Amino acid sequence: MKLTTISDTIFKLRVKPSRELSTSEKLLVSKDSEFDVVSIEAAPEQCLKVTLRSPIGLQSERVWYVLRDHVALLGNEPNNNPSEEDDPELPQDYPNGFAVPGYPYRFYLPDPVLQGGTFTWAEVTKNGQRMPTSKAVVDNILQMADTMQDIRELFGDRPIKVMSWYRSPRANKQVGGSARSFHLTGGAVDFCVSGVTPAEVQQRLGPWWGAQGGLASGSSFTHIDNRGYRARWHYSR
Numbered sequence: 001m002k003l004t005t006i007s008d009t010i011f012k013l014r015v016k017p018s019r020e021l022s023t024s025e026k027l028l029v030s031k032d033s034e035f036d037v038v039s040i041e042a043a044p045e046q047c048l049k050v051t052l053r054s055p056i057g058l059q060s061e062r063v064w065y066v067l068r069d070h071v072a073l074l075g076n077e078p079n080n081n082p083s084e085e086d087d088p089e090l091p092q093d094y095p096n097g098f099a100v101p102g103y104p105y106r107f108y109l110p111d112p113v114l115q116g117g118t119f120t121w122a123e124v125t126k127n128g129q130r131m132p133t134s135k136a137v138v139d140n141i142l143q144m145a146d147t148m149q150d151i152r153e154l155f156g157d158r159p160i161k162v163m164s165w166y167r168s169p170r171a172n173k174q175v176g177g178s179a180r181s182f183h184l185t186g187g188a189v190d191f192c193v194s195g196v197t198p199a200e201v202q203q204r205l206g207p208w209w210g211a212q213g214g215l216a217s218g219s220s221f222t223h224i225d226n227r228g229y230r231a232r233w234h235y236s237r
Contacts, residue, residue, distance in 0.1 A: 001037045001075040003050055005029050006230070009070035013061060015045050027057045027064070038062075040073060040229075048229055069211050072230040076216070080178035081236055082164070082190070092128030102135030113145040118152055123162040124186075130168050132186060140186035141166060143226055148189060151224070154208065155193050155201075163221045164190040182214070188225035198222040199234075206232070 010018055013025040036053035043049040047065045055062045097106030109122040124141055125131055132138045144165070152160050164175070167183040182188035193201050198217035205222075209215055211230040216223040218235035225231075 001040075001073055001077060001233075003035045003037045003040070003052075004072050004074055005031055005033045005070060006072055007031050007070050009066055011050075011057070011064040011066050012047075013057075013059075013064065015043055015047050015065050024058045029066075037073065042068075042228060068229040072211075072232060073214075074232055076233040076235065077178045077180070079176075080181070082175045082177045082181075083237075094128055098128070098131065100132055100138045102138055113141060114149065117145060117149055118160070119145050119148050119162065124165045126164075126166075126171070130166050130171055132166055133168075137166065137186040140226065144187055144189055144224075147224065147226070148191070151191075151193075151205065154205070155196065158196065159194040161192050161194070162189060163192065182225035182227055187227070188214075188223065190221045190223050192221050202232075 008031050009029050011027040011029050012018070012021060014021060018026055035050075035056070038051040038053050040051070041049050043065055046068055048068045048071065050064050050066060050071075052062045052064065094109060097108045099106055107121050109120065109125070109128055111121055113119050113121060113124060122128065124145075132141060148160065152158070164183060165188075166186045167175070167177060167181065169184060172181050172184055177183060183190075192198060198219070198221055201222040202215050202217040205215055205224065209224065211228075213227045213229070214223065214225040214231035214233075216233045216235060219237055223235075
């Protein structure tokens with residue numbers, strides 16, 4: 001994976017205003033610079049904590065903080081090449097509905113996730129086989145359902161087929177997803193738009209989704225997630 005700067009920015013050794021840092025604790029980095037990345041994670045004050053493969057700066061440091069809107073992560077993670085999930089799993093029977101963490105009422109698989117929406121709990125849970133395990137997961141599902149409604153509108157209400165939404169750790173491993181996949185949090189969806197290639201979907205959504213999260217495409221689906229910083233890649237299949 002590579003981190004590229006999309007504007008001139010400052011790499012910092014601490015999450016502090018630049019004026020409070022010494023010269024050795026900050027580094028001016030110009031636009032379009034690229035660095036090999038070992039890991040990246042959210043940090044306070046709209047920053048990312050980035051671990052670089054090679055040290056840079058006066059102190060030869062590898063761990064830096066940078067504003068998330070100033071960078072983009074390019075390239076796929078190692079061992080992240082999920083298989084197409086086109087064949088539906090056998091539906092789980094919930095004749096009396098089912099509960100989800102943090103909500104007092106019951107849901108049914110055919111119900112839309114959002115009132116008046118298009119996407120259903122059956123699509124989120126792979127027909128009831130993958131049930132959310134925490135309120136945080138449910139909250140991410142609700143957020144992504146709203147995002148998916150926006151995407152449907154952006155493509156003129158073309159039908160959208162959900163290939164994969166929430167995954168349990170077991171299901172994620174079975175399909176070949178990354179160990180840090182945002183499907184595990186309910187914050188990612190793999191989908192296809194009727195009549196539009198996955199690559200074109202990714203390209204058209206790029207400026208709109210911006211630094212809100214990740215976008216990727218494979219041969220048969222587009223991936224979107226809500227990680228909170230810009231990430232772009234392509235799957236090998």
